[in-house]
Amino acid sequence: MDDQPQTSDTGGELQLLADRHNAGECGDSCPLHQEDMHAWFGLSYANYLVLERTLLQAMPGRWQRRFVALLEELYVARGDLPDAYGYRVQPVDAGGRFVEAPLPHYRHAPRDLDVLRRRS
Numbered sequence: 001m002d003d004q005p006q007t008s009d010t011g012g013e014l015q016l017l018a019d020r021h022n023a024g025e026c027g028d029s030c031p032l033h034q035e036d037m038h039a040w041f042g043l044s045y046a047n048y049l050v051l052e053r054t055l056l057q058a059m060p061g062r063w064q065r066r067f068v069a070l071l072e073e074l075y076v077a078r079g080d081l082p083d084a085y086g087y088r089v090q091p092v093d094a095g096g097r098f099v100e101a102p103l104p105h106y107r108h109a110p111r112d113l114d115v116l117r118r119r120s
Helices: 010-022 033-041 053-058 061-078 111-119
Strands: none
Touching: 053 061
């Protein structure tokens, strides 16, 4: 009889799971998918995601169509959850003080955003 505790190869199994996940071979039930969004938000307590409309509209058409399809999928998935009529978003600095919006006019993107259109 061996006195050594029995260990499983969890490191190897986890690596295989991570490899399948990164290759897109892991289905929706993959436990790593449940952590993707948490990892993207980092260590913040943010409850909402704010995206600059100007930047979204500066992206290539193909990218925008994929993004809108995902938003539509999210909208369907949320079902009949209650929602507010609207939200007010105001930019702040690291100290919580209000600052001027870096992209205040959604219809007038700075010219340097054109580089986004050429990236994908």
